[in-house]
Amino acid sequence: MPFEAVVLNKTSGEGRLRAKSPIDCELQKEYTFVIQAYDCGSGPGGTNWKKSHKAVVHIQVKDVNEFSPTFKESVYKATVTEGKIYDSILQVEAIDEDCSPQYSQICNYEIVTTDVPFAIDRNGNIRNTEKLNYDKQHQYEIMVTAFDCGQKHAIEDVLVRVNVKPVCKPGWQDWNKRIEYKPGSGSIPLFPSIRLETCDGPVSSIHTTIELQTNYIGKGCDRETYSEKSLQKLCGASSGAIDLLPSPSATTNWTAGLLMDNNDMIFKFDGKQGAKIPDGIVPKNLTDHFTITLWMKHGPSPGLRAEKETILCNSDKTEMNRHHYALYVHNCRLVFLLRKDFDQADTFRPAEFHWKLDQICDKEWHYYVVNVEFPVVTLYMDGTTYEPYLVTNDWPIHPSHIAMQLTVGACWQGGEVTKPRFAQYFHGSLASLTIRPGKIESQKVISCLQACKEGLDINSLESLGQGIKYHFNPSQSVLVMEGDDIENINQALRKVSYINSRQFPTAGVRRLKVSSKVQCFGEDVCISIPDIDAYVMVFQANEPKITISGMDHFARPAAQFESERGVILLPDIRIVSTVTKKEHPVDLKEHDRANKPVVLEEMLHNLDFCDILVIGAELDPEQECLELDHVELQGKHLDATNSTAGYSIYGVDSMHNYEEVLRQIRYRNWYTSATFDRKFRVKCSELNGRYISNEFNLEVNVLHSSNSNFMDHVNHMIAQPQFLQSVHHPEGSTSTVHNSVVPSVATIIIIICVSILIFIITLGVYRIRTAHQHSSTDNEGSKENEMDWDDSALTITVNPMEKYEKPHQTEEESEEDDIEDEEEDTTSAESDESEEEEEEEEVIVQKGDKQNGTRQEQLEWDDSTLPY
DSSP: OOEEEEEEETTTTEEEEEESSOOOTTTOSEEEEEEOOBOOOBTTTTBSOOBOOOEEEEEEOOOOOOOOOEESOSEEEEEEETTOOOSOSEEOOEEOOOSSHHHHSEEEEEEOSSSOSEEEOTTOEEEESSOOOTTTOSEEEEEEEEEETTOOBOSSOEEEEEEEEOOOOOEEESOOSEEEEOTTOOEEESOTTOEEEOTTOOEEEEEEEEEEEOTTSTTSTTGGGSOHHHHHHHTTOOSOOEESSOOOOSSOOTTTTSEEOSSTTEEEEESSOOEEEOTTSSOSOOOSEEEEEEEEEOOOOSSSSOOOEEEEEEEESSBOOOEEEEEEEETTEEEEEEOOBOOSOOOOEEEEEEEEOGGGGSSSEEEEEEEEETTEEEEEETTEEEOOSEEEEEOOBOOOOOOEEEEESSEEEOBSSSSOEEESOOEEEEEEEEEEETOOOOHHHHHHHTOOSEEEEESOGGGGOTTOEEEEOTTSSEEEEEESOHHHHHHHHHTEEEEEOOSSOOOEEEEEEEEEEEEETTOSSOOOOOOEEEEEEEOOOOOEEEEEESOOEEEEEHHHHHSSSOEESOTTOEEEEEEEEEEEEEOOGGGTOOOEEEEEEEOOOEEEEEEEEEESSOOOTTTEEEEOOGGGGTTTTOEEEEETTEEEEEEEEEHHHHHHHHTTOEEEESOGGGOSEEEEEEEEEETTTTEEOOOEEEEEEEEOSSHHHHHHHHHHHHHOOTTOOOEEOTTSOEEOOOOOOOOHHHHHHHHHHHHHHHHHHHHTOOOOOOEEOOOOBTTTTBOEEEEEEEOTTOOOOOOOOOOEEEOSOOHHHHHHHHHHTTTSOOOOOOOSSOOOOOOOSSOOOOOOOTTOOOEEEEEEEEOTTOOO
């Protein structure tokens, strides 16, 4: 025992019980022991002492609050789900080493960190005071202290981490809303890291649909690329299709009053417009075989009682109101009416064919083909076959001599009304409406006509796995995938990609929608997967610049024009396409050009039409024409049309094939006495006019054999330089040659030169042939012109003239040159300031930029046939 008892007074018997060393309550809270007292005994030696009875001593040690509370853990962690209020998120616990209940018990806990949505009770339970939001804050760190009942607090606060996790929402995770696509990139994955979160739901199968929405671009899937006629040629469709909605022109003016969309191939009908097709465009009798094709975008009909909305209608022009055949929409049904005329067989026949399709009223573009093999009528919509579900039989129409009126967008009501008018107007958009008499199209051609050059694709079909089923629609704009394993579906969706094989795709946004349905094991209510709304951003491709070049001025004897073959107009025409690509700055000082961070690269692509237009008065069919042997078109995707206004070659084909055909076009004039010159203009297009070439101007002069005619020709050119006129280019640049007033001295000199030339011609030494060649340098339109003398009959040797450069000339310089070189033809340099320039027998019109002040010209003798 750490105690001892000592006697204080032997007489009184007083004693004291005391501790021999410091007492620690934490070591022992109480002590119990027995004490006895002894007397002093008898005798001097203290013997025979006696002891008292035993007494029990009980000592309780009083505690001192010497220890502070300490927490059992150094850090406390908990995870909560957002949006919930918890009674207790976690419990902290502190201890105190004091021995007494008063100082060893923890009477209170307190959160030291301020402004946190948490509270703690005296038992250490932490709860949240408001709903937590994962998006607002992912994690909270709070400091907590503890107090014992003696109000002594913990020396060190404890850290409590509370992690907030989002509510588990079933849906697709880890995908980007914007996918960027550069033209020429091939196939790129849309969702390379996507995964499906089902929140541990009992999923048995997953059905996913990926839809690429391109309906806002033209007719969808970027199909405004080429005209319907060009597409039919590409797809190998039967010839003879009649375009009922062509772009307005001089020959196709019935569409001029219709509303048009962004491009000239889409017509919008607002329920107030119709177009009459002129007589003779479509044969009156379509026979038992014909095809109607069209693109249509149509929404639900306005009003409660929907009227018939006419797409195409052939009805009586006057007196009666009989519909002979018609294609119309009624209550989201497509109806084709066909009433045959009476013939030998007076039989009850099918007259109406109905198709009820959701797509007719979904406000999206769809491609419709009605194939008629009477009495069988088949509808193809977006390449899929649909049979009519209702057929109405009727008697044939009695024969009459009433003329018929074919209309588009409304039906002509010629009888039963006071004043003939349109009725049953169409509401929606139409494009590429054609009718092909006598032929029906094959499934292969129809699929090609509505096919896309952009769409969805799957990378590595082999790795999709056994459990994945997939299906594309014909245009590859919709992909359906189905599987029973979540991880397999994740892997399959990561392989879905976007592809655009067009060389010049239309830039802009392509919407993407992914919708999913989930089936669960034995549950009526299953989890719902939100749709994905994303988009593909297609960047602008480098635009091509199409340049036509070649000999743009020549003269031939009249006899060649009058010959059976005529004269080849464009023997050396060249079509080149270049694209400007941004690169690192390139030093072009050697070409006297400013440094520009661009590089011109020649590229190959297709054209879709080239027109040779007659400038000035149209061709007189009684004496002149443009000709082409149609054998030249064989083996190419090209067609041609001819008129007094020019020659048009069209079809999607290579620039090389266009060059070959253009080089075979001939100009004939079998009555040249009244003709001295003819001017033509050539221009070509790609992507239905999206990219237009430069306007290449060609002048052809007729050389008359007699002296009088030649002199008249010269005087005519001097007096009336008709070809010196401004030519305005669509790009905004202007190539201008100003008419000049000829000084009197210069006129005399010109007459002397002309006299010498006439003298030479009279001797019959040679025939004059001028050829003008130009080439484009540094993209500034500067040209080198060549005049070739065709002296195949000469027997003399001459020296070629020097190549010279003439800047802006004054009158005196021009006159001196004329005196020094009386027997040479000179070409005056253009001047934007001077209005007095010399005119000579052959004036070469040069085209170029206004900034190009100098022209390089070269006059050569063609001595290829001279003996040396």
